[in-house]
Amino acid sequence: MKRRDFFLTLAAPVLAAGLAAAPALAQDGPIRIGMTVSSTGTFALAAQSGLRGAEIWVDDVNSRGGIEIGGKKRKVELVKLDDRSDKTTVPKVYETLIKEEKVDLLFGPFGSTLTAAAVNATETAGKFMVIWSASADSIYAQGYKYVVSATQIAGSLLGQPGVRALHSMGVKKIAFAYLDEPFPAALTQGAVDLAKQLGMEVTMNEKFAKGTKDFNILIQKAKASGAEAFYPTAYEGDQMTIARQLREANVNFNAVYLVYASQPQFLQQAGKDAEYILSQTLLHDKINWKVTHGLNRAQMMERYKKLHPNAQYTADFQTALAYGAGVVTEEIIKTAGSVDAAKLKEAALKLSDKITTVTGEYQIDQTGKQFKNAFSIMQNLPGGIEVVYPPQVATAKPVYPVPAFDKRK
Amino acid sequence: MNRPNPSSRSADRERADRIYYTLAALLGGAVILYFAVVPFVGANLAFHFYLMLWITMASGFNVSSGFSGYMPFGYVAFYGVGAFTTAILVKKLGFPVLLALPFSGLAGLVLALLFAPTLRLSGIYFAIVSLALAYICRLVITNMPEEMTGGSFGIQLGSQAEPVLSFYVMMATMMLALGTILWLSRSRLGKALRAVRDDAEAADMMGVNITRVRLYGWLIAAFFPAVCGGVEAWYTNIVDTETAFNTLITAKTVIYAIAGGLGTVSGPIVGALVMVWLDELIWRQFPLLNLLILGLATVLLVLFLPRGIVGTLLRWRPAWRRYVP
Structure with missing residues (x-):
């Protein structure tokens, strides 16, 4: 092999790699x-x-x-x-x-x-x-x-639209509870921070363990704290239980916020317990x-x-x-x-x-982080689900305070 | 009756050792050469990074399973703890990554010591307890303060990412693992481990300290996955409980080690090379059915080569056992 051929053979993989790394030059292609x-x-x-x-x-x-x-x-x-x-x-x-x-x-x-x-x-x-x-x-x-x-x-920021909605309705005292798992904890932390920023009084911020089935103590504690709104965050199953136990214990808040309460499965399973509950979603016929x-x-x-x-x-x-x-x-x-x-x-x-x-x-900042595209706030009203916040997509005014359980039809 | 001459037996052993170490050096040299040039020829760095990771994991598993006879289905626990150790030390305590990695290995050793009482068990009981312990590790980390472990989103190592450097650190880890297992295969410890695996009572009668031997094997098996977890956390820049303790990591390790053949140095290397390349080819050719076909290929491999590729080869040619690392 001639010396030139030898060096060309050696250089070939390097050249090939260089060509592979070069940006695509097809300016007219897709x-x-x-x-x-x-x-x-x-x-x-x-x-x-x-x-x-x-x-x-x-x-x-x-x-x-x-x-x-x-x-x-x-x-x-x-x-x-x-x-x-x-x-x-x-x-x-x-x-x-x-x-x-x-x-x-x-x-x-x-x-x-x-x-x-x-x-x-x-x-x-x-x-x-x-x-x-x-x-x-x-x-x-x-x-x-x-x-x-x-x-x-x-x-x-995921849990914040709910707090903004409650604030716009006039809630001044709010009680939080969350499942002791990272996601509900992170969502609640963001919501608590915003509530404080908006001047709302956080009357309770308690966590509960995975597997909890009896939320009565938590519900009574939230009520005793003087909260007008109750914002417990967990996964769908726990939230259905909370909705049921609120009615069974006949504990009334001016507003209850359960993030999953507008999901079809929640509505189907919770039935009447889901009435007037506020929730959040991104895609719905009404949004x-x-x-x-x-x-x-x-x-x-x-x-x-x-x-x-x-x-x-x-x-x-x-x-x-x-x-x-x-x-x-x-x-x-x-x-x-x-x-x-x-x-x-x-x-x-x-x-x-x-x-x-x-x-x-x-809306983004220099880091590329998204600040808007927020979830819309829904309320399960007797006539069906309505969007109550933000005003740009709202289809109805929120019912606040919600009627007590014994005053509902 | 002709008795073998001790000097000729010794010469024969020396010759076998020479071939053994020459083959090991050739295999090691080829592996080093192959991986060392990857970043320079524009090849897929991530693919080769994970190829080295699986060779290391399968080799570590080989110590526990092939040499000691334990089948730890919760092997991922060491990997996960190693990953979190690096992430926490780097992100929360400001350690340089290269300094944090040995601590990942150390964390693996500490965890292995904590799990050591389970070595009293054997067979399926050990496998099940090991799986449960891995799950417990995951739960403990999940429930640790979010400020430390990053909660469900995990920990990102941020600007620490250096793909090429972490690639070479992975390569060094792999070579260290292979070197250790090469040494183990011919050492007194390796022989004692095999003896205990084959017949613990007989080994005990021969004066082998069973508890100590098992513990040493267990510690070696735990160290490498923990370092792998740390290097992988550095390479991908992210660690969370869901992926760091994913049982798929144990499953892949077991499949690759068994595919090559347990009990030899080259088995897990061959197994990981064949299976990862096979996986890659299937993934490229059959985008939608890749996992189904890979599953079928694995079933066929286990059915027709139950001792793995190297294991089957050595069964056909038992004399090669002295020479093949």
Whole structure:
């Protein structure tokens, strides 16, 4: 072998690696967006529900000819790979999307843990990532440069719309209780902090153990504390028990707030016990934001039926979150006129407070953390569920104070 | 009757040892060379990181299962505790990551000492108790103050992420594990462990301190997954109870170790290499049915090669047992 050939042979893998690492030069081809979906595991249902939302957006944007960049319209292509809900699979999958599939930007996987593992890969490669389902505040406290939560509100703010709603109704004294598990605890902590900021008196803030079935002492204690509103947070089953025991003990508050009380299963199982209870949700027939970009709720639901006629489940709030994230992404790319990560982040910041999608208003800070897209507050009224807060989407005035149990029909 | 000449027997043993260590050096050299160049050729870093992690985990498990005869279904406990130790030391106490990692190993050793009384059990009873203890570890960490363990969202290590450096630290951990097991396979301790595994009473009669030998094996088996947990937390930048104590981690470790063959140094390496690559190929070719096909492939492997790849090979060629690490 000649010396030159020998060195060329040695250099070939390096050159190949260099070419592989170079950004895609196809300026006219589709904008490739990488995303992972869980085919199995804990997050499978939610991730697939989100994927269907992202697909609605891709279908919609492509039916309009694509996204305009530099005077030319480029279609969008969603590149999907399976992450199996497995944290140890996610880094490999995102690296594959970036290095081998050569995607231009990425959507996060479902959930905070998988998203945190994925961000590591996207930041290392200098790629822009749109988050649609990760609520952990810590993701936005790590100094990442190219992440934006397009629709998912931060975890610490999840429980706050309820407090704002109660405050606007005139509640001055509020009692909190929460299941001693991290998620209810985090949600309650954010709610307690806001209540204090708003000048409300927190008359009780107690935790209860997993497996608690008798909430009577807690209920009596909340009542004795002089609270006007009772805000116990746990999972759906416990909340049904609390609703039942409130009626059985005939303990009346001016308002009771149970986060899951507008879910179909809760309404079905709790029956009359669910009446007048306040709750929160993101997707409901009655929640109709005046969208500035993308399809509205009814149009999105219609498109869902058309595109996914055989889907096992109906569209849920994960579908809406991912669809809304797509809409925000479209505006970000359009504003940036590029798929360069730094330009996309700059555009994302520029668009803060200027977009309303099917899930609500979009507002981020420098870290990419989402402050709006808050859950709407519902109340189970005798005529059906109504949206009572925020005013932009409210369909009825809240009933406050609620009638005592013995005064209800 | 011809009696073998002691000097020729000794020469024969020396020759076998020479071949054994040459093969081990060649295998080790190939492994080092292969992984060392990964960051330079633009290959998928994460894939190779996890390949090394599974080789290390399966090798550690091999000490407990292949050498000592214990099947710890709660093996993930060491991994999870190691992951949280690194995360807490780095994020909450400001330790440099490289200093925190040995403490993860230490945490694994402490946990192994706490679990040591369970070594009195054997067979399925030990396996079940080990699984329960892993669950208890998870519950304890879940219920610790959120300020320390990060609650359901876990702990993020933030700007500490250094993929290439953590890749090489994983490589060093793997080489340390393989070196330790190579030493163990020919050491007095390794022989004592095998003797206790095969017949504890006979080993006791021969003067083997059963309790001590089992404990040493158990400690070695616990150290490496704990370090792996720490390095993985550093690599992915995130640790939470859901994923750090996921039983899938034990399941993968067991499958990879058994696929290669327990009781040899090379078995878990071959098992992890074959199974992880097989998994990768299936994942790429069959995006929707990948887990189903992988499950079928695992069933077929266990059915047709119940002793694992290396184990089956050694059964066909028993004479090679002296040479194959």
